[in-house]
Amino acid sequence: MRHFKDNLLYGLLWLSAFLSVAVLVMIVGFIFYKGFGLISFDFIFGDYSPTGGGGIWPMIITTIYTIGISLIIATPIGILAAVYLQEYAKQGRLVKVIRFATESLTGIPSIIYGLFGAVFFVTTLRLGMSIIAASLTLTIIVLPVIIRTTEEALKTVPAAYREGSLALGNTKLQTLYKVILPSAMPGILSGIILSIGRIVGESAAIFLTAGTVAAMPESIFSSARTLTVHSYLVTQEAGDIELAAAIGIVLIVLILAINLSATFISKKLNKATNK
């Protein structure tokens, strides 16, 4: 009897693992199988054409804009916030409040960020549906990611480095930018790369703040579509699964590249700290 139960559980474990892997392989396989026929130089670098057959270059540019703008704002703020939490703050109520806020921000679904972006950046600040409004919304979304990964990176810097630098007569600030930040840099970088992944994958918040104009954006104040929003819209409006899957291939390759470089950098970090 016990044997039977054991075997049953073994069977279920194998079955579950098989199911998980199979379903996930199926999704990636499906995207590549459906979309591969459309991938070409013209598809990636061609201008969009509403009658079909056009490329996705405007969406790629829009995606790059959103990544660039949100990182330019979120990276310095996030790093300095983490520096405050790890290096400057006395652990007390204030730090607890800041940590709680940062954690809560992580858990908010992107549609709520979209609502906030729509009322705050689009309407109240009068930015309109635009790349800049979407990028500012994305800034808030990735800020907690950058804060947390930077904090983790700062924790790995040995206390001896700080003490050594301070003992040599460096001020706290000098210690920070000459000693601590350089040795935490790989960890910080991999956090930034992870937030690029988050920005690339985001859709709902961008949908509500950047609008859906399918054209090359004239400036960061124009409404535009990112790759994910485009993929969604061609599926929802035109039922064009092949086009959506082809965009999917571009997205997956992008995410893969982002993840590989993050792993590469964090491996380097581990090597550096183990020395």
Add this chain to the structure above:
Amino acid sequence: MSIPTTNDQSVKMDKANKRKYLLEKVSSKVFLICALLSVLTLLLIIGFVFYKGAHPFVAGGYSFTDFLLGTDWVPSEDKFGILPMIVASIYATIGALIIGVPIGLFTAIFLAEIASKRAAKIISPAIQLLAGIPSVLYGVFGLAIIVPFLQNTLGLVKGQSLIAVILVLAIMMLPTIVTVAETAIRAVPKTYREGSLALGVSQIGTIFRVVVPAAKSGILTAIVLGLGRAIGETMAVILVAGNSLILPTSLTDSIRPLTTNIALEMGYAAGTHQEMLFATGIVLFSFILILNFVLAKISAKGGN
């Protein structure tokens, strides 16, 4: 070139030191402000969403209970009831949990305890990678594969349904649950396993009576994170939900969860209609806050 007197030098030093101290002071304040920005944005988000969403009930004379318990959503007739959407969100999330949690958890156990090191080394990162795939693509997959499949096998008029949403969400939460649960299971000290095996308990018995209970708080975190992903998902759900405004009574009913209601109508809504979408956001937000609270409780317990 004149040689500076000692007095000159000390004045210069004083000045340099003063600047240094000032810089130290200013920079620590700047760091503090950056850290406070996340508190500020959280307050802004809560403030704006709640202000907008509460407005019709505070100033417009709408009843909040009618909003929560009303079953009709007809903005053109000034009817705003979101009960069908609340029910749809809850059904979809619970359904996804029922399918996704056991499969995800068993996969995590398999990877941590049974699979060979080599197999786990290939599968685990692949599953982690899938957590990063844009959710829209899960929706595209759902619409192209799951929806027609349901339509054909169940003989539905429209394949977009509660069960389609449940399946897509279950698949989407898998990578999150597997990754977090696997980490938790791997963190259980080896001595627990050795002790149990030495007492003559079988491998399976050890896994389910010793290892899994020891990793309980991490596993719960995995479930709550998966749950959060499911309840907040929007664009993938729109593609497979069908978006009908009915109170769902069967798995094959077309549904409209809270998130999709917001995304579908924000584009053209104005006035009270738009404010009601923010109110829908408040309800969703409250669900998430409760979840966060539960998560905080769990991780506090794990810390002890």
